[in-house]
Amino acid sequence: MVTLLEHCRIGPPSAAAEVSLPVTFFDMIWLYFHPIQRLLFYEFSCSNSHFLETIVPNLKASLSLTLKHFTPLAGNLVHPLIGSSKPVFQYKPGDSVSLTTAEANEAFDFNYLTGNQPRDSDDFYGFVPELPPEKIELDSKIIPLLALQVTLFPNAGICIGFTNHHSIGDASSIVGFIKAWSSVTKFVGDEQFLSGNSLPFYDRSVIKDPSGLATKFWNQMSIFKIESLPLNFPTNKVRATYILLESDIKKLKDLVIFKRPTLVHASSFTVTTAYVWTCLVKATAATTGDETDGEGTEYFAFAVDARRRLNPPAPPTYFGNCLGLVYTESTHEQLKGNDGFLIAAELIGELISKKVNNKEEILKDAENWISYFGELLNERISGVAGSPKFDLYDIDYGWGNPKKFESVSIDGDGSMSLCKSREFEGGLEIGLSLSKPKMDAFAPIFFGGLHADDSMPINPKENF
Known part of the structure; x- marks a missing residue:
């Protein structure tokens, strides 16, 4: 069992400006794809008190600072339900990312979970964050894009779980965010990250679409959705x-x-x-x-x-x-x-x-x-x-x-x-x-x- 310790929302600093990004034809393919879920396990002897009093506050502060550079991840996919308008990615001041902190009980063997041998796939879902539920606002579906979870294995290790909507970015983009967050956490600030010439580039005009693929894809989506069936439990895998x-x-x-x-x-x-x-x-x-x-x-x-x-x-x-x-x-x-x-x-x-x-x-x-x-x-x-x-x-x-x-x-x-x-x-x-x-x-x-x-x-x- 995994015990929930806290669920909170973390946003970029209050000065972050509103951002709106169009959905390109590259993004559109993944609108109905299943969320992408990743886990990183760290071997690190840590008590419950140190985790709650030091590790978690540091992660929250560094996450906020990192989202200053990755504000779209704190926003939503705004998907119109009426008319022919295409979806957009939108961040508004006050938007935030779901962050869950949890503790694994003694039933979970950290060394077993981090081995290479076959392990029950179901055992990992206690460490995987769920994206917040979609909601309807002004004839549009509002779809969260990122959720995070940090789980303590007392005196054994820490697991960080990442769940993202595929439409917001491919592995190159999301891994870039993960590495930025780790750098800001480790070095207690974003100077090291900024010195690495790895700031995300958001200008969608570099994606040329002379043949109108975005419109063609959008017209096809109602017929051919690249859509994944929901995962049922037990997975039997x-x-x-x-x-x-x-x-x-x-x-x-x-x-x-x-x-x-x-x-x-x-x-x-x-x-x-x-x-x-x-x-x-x-x-x-x-x-x-x-x-x-x-x-x-x-x-x-x-x-x-x-x-x-x-x-x-x-x-x-x-x-x-x-x-x-x-x-x-x-x-x-x-x-x-x-x-x-x-x-x-x-x-x-x-x-x-x-x-x-x-x-x-x-x-x-x-x-x-x-x-x-x-x-x-x-x-x-x-x-x-x-x-x-x-x-x-x-x-x-x-x-x-x-x-x-x-x-x-x-x-x-x-x-x-x-x-x-x-x-x-x-x-x-x-x-x-x-x-x-x-x-x-x-x-x-x-x-x-x-x-x-x-x-x-x-x-x-x-x-x-």
């Missing part, structure tokens, strides 16, 4: 973290380059996602008794940071969504076969080479994103949450680096989470949330595939 060491990734790359010498893009992302995708397909076959249609289509989709890929590019600190959507496909039979990994690596590598890294292609079929990806949600599809470029293990609030990051949102959409490894330089962490039978089938496939060839030895204890 377990979550586990798998690690690919730098040496494992190199072996996978070497295998692809040897077997597919013409493949241009055999990156760490390519081989990691290809390997996990095929392991997931094989695990599905193992748990269904291979009743899955062999010729059935398996899809793999992911979002791409389009900031530097736009023409002209958007600033790296642009705040909002700026994601291109890409996908590839194969058949169940091909991916579960002996060459499944090579087929997947070739498909993903070619997709990145021809589409992702080509400025002329990244938005070429964008007008079909709403309809196509809305339909894909009903198909057999794997995806990626996060990116190896985000180092979530360097976020220090003054208690040291996190012991564990968990992407809770993957419980609802079946994506794999992906981030840099905390313990192994050059390694990657893959987070999965699966039914227990499928996770039980996945683990030996994942480890077995890595050392199936004598040239690819592996120590399973390091990877799980």
Whole structure:
């Protein structure tokens, strides 16, 4: 059980000005998507009194100061219910962010929760903040954008939970906020943050829309909503973290380059996602008794940071969504076969080479994103949450680096989470949330595939 200690609202300093930002076509895709939920666990011996008298007041003060630079997060998505007007993001003086403080009882084992082994997915929701309820004002739906929770594990650690509406910003934007808050907390002020040239950039005019994608998307939304079903409890899932060491990734790359010498893009992302995708397909076959249609289509989709890929590019600190959507496909039979990994690596590598890294292609079929990806949600599809470029293990609030990051949102959409490894330089962490039978089938496939060839030895204890 988690005991609620306090629920409060924290806003930016009173001098913060009103802000109104239009919803771009990049934002519009995510209007009906499920909230994004992240947890950072910190190993930190802390008493209840120190937590309430020092840690929490410091976090509140630093949050207010951070929101001075990230005021849209304290505001709302204002969604008109009448007429054809598009939604806007709006902050008005007095708006604020929900902050919950709580304490976990002895039933929660901090070390168990922060392990890599399979753990009941339901055990994490006591640390995940809920967005405040939507409300209706003047014929508009008012939708909060951010909620935070800080949970104490007495004399063991602290967990910070983040829940955000996807429409307000992609991972680049939200992780930017999280890092800013940690910096302001650790250094007791925003001087360090301001010196890092990482102030968010809000000018939406950098997102060019000559073909009217925002209007096309808005018109399509009533027909094809990229909408996620609510998560039901119990989830009947377990979550586990798998690690690919730098040496494992190199072996996978070497295998692809040897077997597919013409493949241009055999990156760490390519081989990691290809390997996990095929392991997931094989695990599905193992748990269904291979009743899955062999010729059935398996899809793999992911979002791409389009900031530097736009023409002209958007600033790296642009705040909002700026994601291109890409996908590839194969058949169940091909991916579960002996060459499944090579087929997947070739498909993903070619997709990145021809589409992702080509400025002329990244938005070429964008007008079909709403309809196509809305339909894909009903198909057999794997995806990626996060990116190896985000180092979530360097976020220090003054208690040291996190012991564990968990992407809770993957419980609802079946994506794999992906981030840099905390313990192994050059390694990657893959987070999965699966039914227990499928996770039980996945683990030996994942480890077995890595050392199936004598040239690819592996120590399973390091990877799980």
